Amino acid sequence: MQEEVTAAGNEISDSFRAAKHRSDQVLAELAKNPSRYTMLTGDRPTGRLHLGHYFGSIRERVQMQNRGVHTNIVIADYQVITDRDTTEHIRDNVLNLVLDYLAAGIDPKKTMIFTHSSTPAENQLLLPFLSLVTEAELHRNPTVKAEMEASGHALTGLLLTYPVHQACDILFCKANVVPIGKDNLPHVELTRTIARRFDERYPGQAPVFPEPDAILSDTPEIPGLDGRKMSKSYGNSIMLGATAEETAKLIRKSPTDSERKITFDPVNRPQVSALLTTAGLVTDRKPEDIAEEIGNAGSGALKAYVTKSVNEFLAPHRERRAELAKDMDTVRDLLVEGNKRANQIAEETLDQVRSAMGMRY
Ligand code: TRP
Numbered sequence: 500m501q502e503e504v505t506a507a508g509n510e511i512s513d514s515f516r517a518a519k520h521r522s523d524q525v526l527a528e529l530a531k532n533p534s535r536y537t538m539l540t541g542d543r544p545t546g547r548l549h550l551g552h553y554f555g556s557i558r559e560r561v562q563m564q565n566r567g568v569h570t571n572i573v574i575a576d577y578q579v580i581t582d583r584d585t586t587e588h589i590r591d592n593v594l595n596l597v598l599d600y601l602a603a604g605i606d607p608k609k610t611m612i613f614t615h616s617s618t619p620a621e622n623q624l625l626l627p628f629l630s631l632v633t634e635a636e637l638h639r640n641p642t643v644k645a646e647m648e649a650s651g652h653a654l655t656g657l658l659l660t661y662p663v664h665q666a667c668d669i670l671f672c673k674a675n676v677v678p679i680g681k682d683n684l685p686h687v688e689l690t691r692t693i694a695r696r697f698d699e700r701y702p703g704q705a706p707v708f709p710e711p712d713a714i715l716s717d718t719p720e721i722p723g724l725d726g727r728k729m730s731k732s733y734g735n736s737i738m739l740g741a742t743a744e745e746t747a748k749l750i751r752k753s754p755t756d757s758e759r760k761i762t763f764d765p766v767n768r769p770q771v772s773a774l775l776t777t778a779g780l781v782t783d784r785k786p787e788d789i790a791e792e793i794g795n796a797g798s799g800a801l802k803a804y805v806t807k808s809v810n811e812f813l814a815p816h817r818e819r820r821a822e823l824a825k826d827m828d829t830v831r832d833l834l835v836e837g838n839k840r841a842n843q844i845a846e847e848t849l850d851q852v853r854s855a856m857g858m859r860y
Contacts, residue, residue: 518684522715525676533567538714539674541573544592544614545583548599549736550809551721551729554780559678559716561604568676570610571841572600573668577615577622581658582650597830599739602820607833611672613841614834615664620845624667625660627852631696632663632689640685666690670708671845678714687713701855707848722776724753726769737777740820743810750774750806755798763790771798778805781812 529536540560542548548557564570574593580586593614600612615622637643637659647654657664665686669677670693677687694708701707722728723735730736735753737746754770763786765772775786778801782789793801823830853859 515681515684518681518713519715522713525712526714529563529568529676530566533563534569536563536676537569537571537672537674538563538676538678539571539573539669539672539711540678541575541668542596543575543578544589544596545579546592546731547595547738547740549729549731549738550777550780551723551736553603553739554718554721555680555716556678557600557603557605558718559714560610563676563678564606564609565604571672571674572605572610572612574612574614575665575668577657577664578661581655581661582646582652584652593834594827594830595740597834598820598823599816601823601830601833602816603739607837611840611844612834612837614838615668617835617838618842618845620842620849621667621671622664623849624671624845624852625664627697627856628663628666628670628693629660631693631700636689636692637662640689642682642685645682662686662689663693666693669711670694671848672841673709673848675709675711676714677711678716681715684713684715687711697852697855701852703851703855707851707855718780719776721780722765722769722773724749724770724773724777726773737809737813739813739816742817743814746810746813747806750802750809753802755801759797760795761790761793761797761801763787771801774798774801774805778808782808 538560540556542552560570560572574596576586576589576593579589597612600610601607605612613621640662643654643658643662647658650658662685665683666689669687669690677683677690679687691710694706694710697708698706720728723730723733724737725733725735727733727735737749741749753774755774756768756771758768758771761771761775762768763772763775765776772786775789778784778789779786789801789804793804850859
């Protein structure tokens with residue numbers, strides 16, 4: 500297998516490259532004819548959104564929404580219990596996700612936002628879909644394997660089958676484009692298999708389900724402040740909703756190295772380079788140029804620049820967020836509306852599924 504190493508030190512496999520190529524083709528088509536596309540993507544409500552989420556996905560969702568793609572976001576609350584034993588803070592996490600979506604420019608009049616647990620018709624698709632996959636196929640999913648190992652728990656039935664549930668998320672609203680990170684590629688592949696098998700097994704006048712395409716972001720994976728992957732559990736993430744002071748403190752505490760001259764070198768200087776990458780994204784500048792500008796002024800000057808540019812970039816988001824948070828009743832109402840609508844759409848799809856299966860009584 501041919502492999503290459505990216506700036507972030509990650510390997511890119513041939514299959515990833517093929518998926519990216521396909522994704523670029525679909526995006527080019529989508530740009531010509533946005534209204535022909537239905538997007539569904541989502542988040543697990545396990546915490547707050549950070550800059551990695553913003554540049555990796557939220558920004559693109561807003562763009563698709565504003566171009567006229569039919570856009571849908573699932574807050575995947577049943578996915579939270581795939582590998583953890585508690586739903587503590589889940590309500591708070593869900594409402595904070597909605598706040599960040601809205602502050603980032605998601606318009607609930609254009610984008611349907613809903614949760615698993617409030618859309619029974621969506622969940623019901625799981626039963627026929629489960630009959631279309633084998634246990635061996637489920638066990639082969641590399642993301643499920645990795646998540647099981649990371650959780651340190653026994654493999655639960657839900658962790659094994661959640662990719663099928665994710666197919667329900669995607670197919671109930673007949674989404675044909677699914678923006679995701681590379682971890683989720685096997686799930687979109689499975690979704691395509693399920694769509695195809697359903698229509699083969701229960702052929703009607705017209706296929707019930709489209710075979711959706713994965714959309715992979717162009718943004719390089721944004722590293723956390725310590726150079727590792729940005730992740731809440733590492734405490735290295737800049738939260739969209741944090742205060743300017745919290746952000747300043749986090750950046751001040753972030754580790755660097757003992758070399759005074761600032762250079763952009765992700766392989767040998769991951770920590771300094773993570774700071775430069777972050778500043779590059781929020782200022783839309785090249786990390787190399789920022790490094791050059793700071794030069795011998797050292798990591799103190801670099802951190803000051805990162806703090807200032809991140810806080811400036813996030814200030815409008817944070818202002819809108821604080822404004823919205825004053826009226827949480829309205830935020831909750833938006834979610835109730837989204838749930839109602841999602842359930843209606845799922846009921847219509849379920850009706851087509853029942854018809855195709857000869858189960859209308
Ligand atoms: N598994 C996705 C994640 O961890 C979240 C998700 C749930 C999702 N359902 C989805 C993404 C449907 C795309 C489509 O980020």
